[in-house]
Amino acid sequence: MLAYLLVKFTIFELILFFRSNDHLQSHGFQGTRDCLRVPPFLRVYKDGSIDRLVDPPSVPPSLDDPDTGVSSKDIIISPDTGVSARIYLPKLTNTRQKLPILVYFHGGGFCVGSAFSAADHRYINTLSSQATLLAISIEYRLAPTHPLPTAYEDCWAALQWVSSHSTGGDEPWLTQHGNFDRIFIGGDSAGGNIAHNTVMRAGTESLPNGVRILGAFLSQPYFWGSQPIGSESVEDHHQKVSYRIWKFVCPSSEAGIDDSRVNPCSRTPGCPSLSKLGCRRLLVCVAGKDELRDRDVRYYEAVRESGWEGEVGLYEEKEEDHVFHIFNPESENAKNMISRLVAFLQMK
Numbered sequence: 001m002l003a004y005l006l007v008k009f010t011i012f013e014l015i016l017f018f019r020s021n022d023h024l025q026s027h028g029f030q031g032t033r034d035c036l037r038v039p040p041f042l043r044v045y046k047d048g049s050i051d052r053l054v055d056p057p058s059v060p061p062s063l064d065d066p067d068t069g070v071s072s073k074d075i076i077i078s079p080d081t082g083v084s085a086r087i088y089l090p091k092l093t094n095t096r097q098k099l100p101i102l103v104y105f106h107g108g109g110f111c112v113g114s115a116f117s118a119a120d121h122r123y124i125n126t127l128s129s130q131a132t133l134l135a136i137s138i139e140y141r142l143a144p145t146h147p148l149p150t151a152y153e154d155c156w157a158a159l160q161w162v163s164s165h166s167t168g169g170d171e172p173w174l175t176q177h178g179n180f181d182r183i184f185i186g187g188d189s190a191g192g193n194i195a196h197n198t199v200m201r202a203g204t205e206s207l208p209n210g211v212r213i214l215g216a217f218l219s220q221p222y223f224w225g226s227q228p229i230g231s232e233s234v235e236d237h238h239q240k241v242s243y244r245i246w247k248f249v250c251p252s253s254e255a256g257i258d259d260s261r262v263n264p265c266s267r268t269p270g271c272p273s274l275s276k277l278g279c280r281r282l283l284v285c286v287a288g289k290d291e292l293r294d295r296d297v298r299y300y301e302a303v304r305e306s307g308w309e310g311e312v313g314l315y316e317e318k319e320e321d322h323v324f325h326i327f328n329p330e331s332e333n334a335k336n337m338i339s340r341l342v343a344f345l346q347m348k
Contacts, residue, residue, distance in 0.1 A: 192221025202278030230294030
């Protein structure tokens with residue numbers, strides 16, 4: 001509950017700041033303030049330096065979780081970039097058991113969050129246990145120190161690293177227990193956005209050893225656009241955090257909020273077709289009270305209409321808000337959503 005309140009407080013402070021200071025012109029910090037404050041997590045100064053005031057509560061890995069029996073450990077994926085991950089192995093029925101693989105990308109607006117946070121650890125631990133899969137939660141680099149596309153590149157490199165283990169590698173859990181015919185990717189919020197962009201890239205670029213993504217889930221993925229749709233407010237559309245944050249995390253984007261990476265339904269010239277999604281199955285999860293709900297449903301509909309040859313599904317919890325299943329995991333609706341994700345990840 002504390003983590004949930006902190007996230008809500010952060011979003012509220014972002015809204016107040018962006019409404020009172022149009023500092024994002026040319027991505028400069030204009031106005032009377034010397035820094036962009038994102039309490040309680042960030043303080044970003046004009047010179048580019050950053051104070052990370054409070055990191056999300058982290059927990060260490062466990063070799064035998066008392067509730068699930070899942071073992072976890074932290075690994076380095078790239079010593080050069082510092083990209084790392086937490087890998088999860090459920091209780092095995094035999095020493096040669098092969099398991100589906102989930103490569104997961106955490107949320108946090110591309111600028112906060114961690115694979116090692118208590119909330120995400122609990123979440124991926126649960127998925128690993130209930131779906132009986134080997135999960136790798138990626139610790140990618142964050143904006144604004146590392147603006148986009150850094151996170152996209154980090155997560156693609158991590159997926160390549162995982163795929164390279166299909167013919168051997170340094171990580172024994174992957175080489176001994178990974179079923180590389182059943183690789184899934186997934187993410188929540190900004191992580192859902194990363195999952196979309198990763199699976200789009202997989203549609204045009206090959207992974208090592210011919211590995212292919214079987215399925216992807218996008219849970220309340222962060223998408224937005226310059227023009228309001230559905231129930232999105234016309235009056236303050238451009239003042240929404242969802243609108244403003246993109247320029248903050250991706251200042252190099254020439255197309256702005258209609259960049260296909262954040263608005264995959266954009267009609268901007270050169271926007272890649274969703275028919276090129278590089279997986280066979282896709283699940284889009286939405287929450288009825290989420291600001292992103294209509295945008296995510298539009299994405300689902302656009303995939304269906306694109307001519308993509310895979311299977312796409314939509315799951316909605318009408319009475320819930322953004323990432324409810326992570327911050328309120330004991331609720332019945334959260335358990336229902338976890339069950340839907342587990343069913344998706346167990347499909348063959």
